[in-house]
Amino acid sequence: MSDFPTQLAFDAAVAIVRDIAAKHRLDTESLPLGRTHGRILAADVRAPIALPPFDNSAMDGFALRHADLREGETTLRLAGEQFAGRALDLTVGEGECVRITTGAPMPAGADTVVIKENTRAEGDRIVVLKSPDAGANLRHAGEDVQPGDVVLHAGQRLTPARVSLAASLGVPSLSVFRRPTVAVFSSGDELVEPGMPLSPGEIHDSNRELLMGLLRAEGLEPTAWPRLPDDPKQVEIALRDAGCAFDLIVTCGAVSAGEKDHIPAVVRQFGQVHFWKVRMKPGMPVLFGSLDQARVLALPGNPVSVFATFLGLGRPLIDALQGRTEPRTVERAQLVSPLEKTHPRREFLRATVFCDDHGVLRADPNPAAGSHRLRAVGESNALIVVPDGPQRLAAGTVVEVLRYA
Ligand code: AMP
Ligand code: MG
Numbered sequence: 173m174s175d176f177p178t179q180l181a182f183d184a185a186v187a188i189v190r191d192i193a194a195k196h197r198l199d200t201e202s203l204p205l206g207r208t209h210g211r212i213l214a215a216d217v218r219a220p221i222a223l224p225p226f227d228n229s230a231m232d233g234f235a236l237r238h239a240d241l242r243e244g245e246t247t248l249r250l251a252g253e254q255f256a257g258r259a260l261d262l263t264v265g266e267g268e269c270v271r272i273t274t275g276a277p278m279p280a281g282a283d284t285v286v287i288k289e290n291t292r293a294e295g296d297r298i299v300v301l302k303s304p305d306a307g308a309n310l311r312h313a314g315e316d317v318q319p320g321d322v323v324l325h326a327g328q329r330l331t332p333a334r335v336s337l338a339a340s341l342g343v344p345s346l347s348v349f350r351r352p353t354v355a356v357f358s359s360g361d362e363l364v365e366p367g368m369p370l371s372p373g374e375i376h377d378s379n380r381e382l383l384m385g386l387l388r389a390e391g392l393e394p395t396a397w398p399r400l401p402d403d404p405k406q407v408e409i410a411l412r413d414a415g416c417a418f419d420l421i422v423t424c425g426a427v428s429a430g431e432k433d434h435i436p437a438v439v440r441q442f443g444q445v446h447f448w449k450v451r452m453k454p455g456m457p458v459l460f461g462s463l464d465q466a467r468v469l470a471l472p473g474n475p476v477s478v479f480a481t482f483l484g485l486g487r488p489l490i491d492a493l494q495g496r497t498e499p500r501t502v503e504r505a506q507l508v509s510p511l512e513k514t515h516p517r518r519e520f521l522r523a524t525v526f527c528d529d530h531g532v533l534r535a536d537p538n539p540a541a542g543s544h545r546l547r548a549v550g551e552s553n554a555l556i557v558v559p560d561g562p563q564r565l566a567a568g569t570v571v572e573v574l575r576y577a
Contacts, residue, residue, distance in 0.1 A: 178449075179449045179450055179451040179456060179517075180447045180449065180450050180451065181450075181451050181560065182450055182451055182452050182484065182517075182518040182560065184447075185447055185450040185452075185458075185460070185485060186484070186485060186488050188446055188447055188460065189446075189460055189485055189488050189489045189492065190488055190489075190491075190492045192446055192460070192462070192467065193467060193488075193489050193491075193492030193493045194492045196419075196462075196467060196493065197349065197492070197493060197494075197495050198349050198350040198351070198352060198419060198493055198494060198495070199349070199350050200214035200215075200347050200348065200349055200350065201347070201348060201349075201350055202345050202346070202347050202348075203345060203346060203348055204344060204345050205335055205338060205339055205343070205344060205345060205346065208330045208335055208338075208345075208346045208348050209330060209332065209335055210329065210330060210391035211329075211330050211346075211348035211349065211351065211391070211494075212327065212328070212329055212330070212348060212349045212491075212494040212495050212496045213324055213325065213326055213327065213328050213329075213330055213334075213346060213347070213348055214326055214347040214348050214349050214495060215326050215346075215347045216322050216324065216325055216326050217322070217323055217324035217338060217341075217343060217346065218320060218321070218322050218323070219317045219318065219319055219320060219321045219322075219323050219341050220319065220341060220342065220343070221319055221341060221342060222313050222314035222317060222318055222319050223314070223316040223317035223340060223341065224311050224312070224313055224314070224315065224316065225313060226259070226277050226278075226313050227277065227278040227310060227311065227312055227313050228256075228275055228276060228277050228278060228310075228311050229272045229273065229274055229275065229276050229278060229285045229309060229310065229311070230274060230285070230309045230310060230311050231274055231285055231287045231288075231309040232272070232273050232274055232287070232288050233271075233272060233285045233286050233287040233288045233289075233290075233291065233309065234248070234250075234269040234270065234271055234272060234285065234286050234288070234291060234298055234300075235254070235264055235269060235270045235272045235278055235279050235282035235284070235285050236248060236264060236268075236269040236270075236282055236283075236284055236285070236286060236300070237264055237266065237268075237281060237282060237283060237284070238283055238284040238304075238306040238307070240266060240267055240268075241300060241303045245299050245300060245301055246299070246300045246303070247294070247297050247298070247299050247300075248267055248268055248269040248297065248298050248299075248300065249267055249268050249269070249296065249297060249298075250268075250269060250270070250271060250293075250296045250297065250298050251263075251264060251265065251268040251269065251270055252270050252271070252279070253270065253271040253272075254270050254271070254272050254273075254276045254277065254279055255272075255273045255276055256273050256274065256275040256276040257276070259277040260279075261279075261280070262279035262280070263279055263280040263281045264279050264280070264281040264282040265281060269282075269286075269298050269300075270282065271298075272285060278310065283306065283307060283310075284304055284305075284306055284307055284308050284309070284310065285304070285308060285309035285310060286300050286302075286303070286304045286308075286309075287304070287309060290302040290304070317341070323337055323341070324337065324338065325498075326495070326497075327495060327496055327497030327498050328496075328497075328498045329496060329498060330346070330348065349493075349494045349495040349496075350494075351391065351392055351393070351494060352392065352418075352419035352420045352490065352493045352494065353393075353395070353417075353418045353419050353420070354387055354392050354393075354394040354395065354418060354419070354420045354421075354422060355394070355395050355397055355414040355417070355418040355420070355421045355422070355466075356380060356383050356384060356387065356394045356395065356396045356397065356422050356423075357397050357399075357400050357410065357411070357414070357421065357422070357423040357424070358377050358379050358380045358383075358399050358400070358423075358424050358425060358473075359399065359400035359401070359402065359407070359423060359424065359425040359426040359435070359473075360399070360400075360401075360402060360425045360426065360432075360473060361401055361402045361432070362374050362375055363375065363376070363377040363399050364376055364377065365377060365399075377399060378475055378546060379424040379425070379473065379475055379478050380396055380399075380424075382475060382478055382479070383422055383424060383471075383478065383482065384396055386479075386482050386483075386486070386576075387422070387490075390487070390490050392490065394422070395418070397410060397414065398410075400423070400425075400426070402426065402432035402434065403434075404434040404437070404438065407426070407434045407435060407438050408434075408438045408441075408442065411423075411435070411438055411439070411442075411463060411468070412438075412442055412463065412464065414463075414466065415442070415443065415463035415464035415465065415466045415468070416464045416465060416466075417465075418465075418466050419465070419466060419467070419493065420466055420467050420468075420469070420489070420490075420493065421463065421466045421467070421468045421469070422469050422470075422471065422482075422486065423435055423468070423469075423470045423471065424470075424471045424472070424473050424478050425471075425472070425473030426470075426473070427448075427457045427458065427459050427470040427471065427472055427473075428457040428472060428473075429457070433457075435459065435470045436448055436459055436470070439459065439461040439462075439463055439468055439470065440461070442463060442464075443461055443462050443463035443464065443468065444461055444462045444463075445459060445460075445461040446460045446461055446462065447459070447460050448460075448461075450485075451516060451517040451518060451560065452480065452481070452484065452517050452518045452519070452520065453480075453515065453517040453518070453519045453520070454472070454474055454476050454477040454480050454520065454543035455471070455472055455477040455478075455480040455481040455484070455520070455543075456472070456517065457472045458470065458471055458472060458477075458481045458485060460485065460489075467489065467493070469481075469485065469486055469489060471486075474543040474544050475543070475544060475545075475546045475549065476520075476522070476542075476543035476544065476545065476546070476548075476549060477543045479520070479549060479555065479576065480520035480543075480555060483520075483555060483574045483576060484518075484520065484557075484574070487500070502572060503525075503533070503554075503572065503573050503574075503575060504533070504570050504571065504572055504573065505525050505533040505534055505535035505554075505556075505570070505571065505573045506532060506533065506534050506535065506567075506568050506569065506570055506571075507534075507535055507537070507556070507565055507566075507567055507568060507569045507570075507571055508534050508535060508536040508537070508567060509536070509537060509567050510564075510565060510566050510567050510569075511537060511556070511558060511563065511564075511565040511569075511571075512563065512564050512565070513558060513562060513563050514562045515562070516560060516561050516562070517560065518557065518558065518559065518560050519557075519558040520555040520556070520557060520558070520574070521537050521538070521555060521556040521558060522537070522538040522540065522548050522549055522551075522552040522554075522555060522556075523535040523536055523537045523538055523552055523553075523554050523555065523556045523573065524536045524538065524551070524552050524553055524554070525553055525554040525573050525575060533573075535554065535556050535571060535573050537556060538551060538552045552577075553575060553576065553577040554573040554574060554575040554576060554577075555573065555574045555576070556571050556572075556573055557571060557572040557573065557574060558571065
């Protein structure tokens, strides 16, 4: 594998991931609204109607003509009731009012709503105790959305608010990008399922759950494959099998320079390696390739490397495959304590990000060193991104953080 002697800069690796994934962007499908949550929208949505569709009351009270109100109290004749629901075509004449509830269409003639709390009922008369401003407590047709407005854009992620906006416009289904199907592999002869006893030299497989959880948090439904042994033929058979059935293969372990690290050779022999080894810490041996119809993201085995490479490269890959063009929110926080590094790689450090009493986001680096230390990942909630090159960052420096909890 001498074709990849130098490590790629982290930003260059992200660019390659995005570029190749965009070339293999998934198809679109039309889904009923209830199944679009979390998906990426494939086509702009134009409003077929106005929102609100009609003038209506913002409060429970009485619709009236503001010109009828006098200084002090005004007594009006109750001419009818218009509750939220079908419009009754009522009209408010001079000296009259109509009982109205929130969301009910405004009767003709009325221009203002007085809230119930500022009135007193006397038989079929309503006494207005405190005059509202002209036009008060009214919602106007089209004040939120005009027919023809583009309210949702292709490439956006469908949040609950966006799906509900489509619902309020009466749109029953949306065109979204298909989600990638994902095969997850952990690899290594030392791995044993949780629940099985450990023989000397063995450890429990923790990365599988880590990856399954991280992928599910992205809204995907990954499939866990049986663990790969450190045997080149078995690695070959399993990966080639997955390559013709899935959109994405995520592996962990067996991607470095050890005698048992067979994944790079298999991807190269039967597919294509887009890059191998990135100037990042941890996670340097990460590989990105293609195998049959699948993109392959081969992550190193150390649990913290899995975290850094998945958050740093896996998320952009999943986004681009699904046609997401809306950027994720970049989060930044102030360092609680100084950081120093001399190596050129981009570094990802576990940290606890919190909001201090002044409303400032702060990042407290976790002191645990070593990319095998999963406990420190559990105690933290983010990775601090330390820029490429030697760095001396004083306490208070603003750094990017990737939150995972
Ligand atoms: P490798 O990249 O295969 O050399 O693995 C690097 C380190 O990560 C070794 O200490 C492995 O035992 C460990 N490791 C690899 N895969 C897993 C896994 N699925 N769960 C926990 N640790 C793992
Ligand atoms: Mg291994």
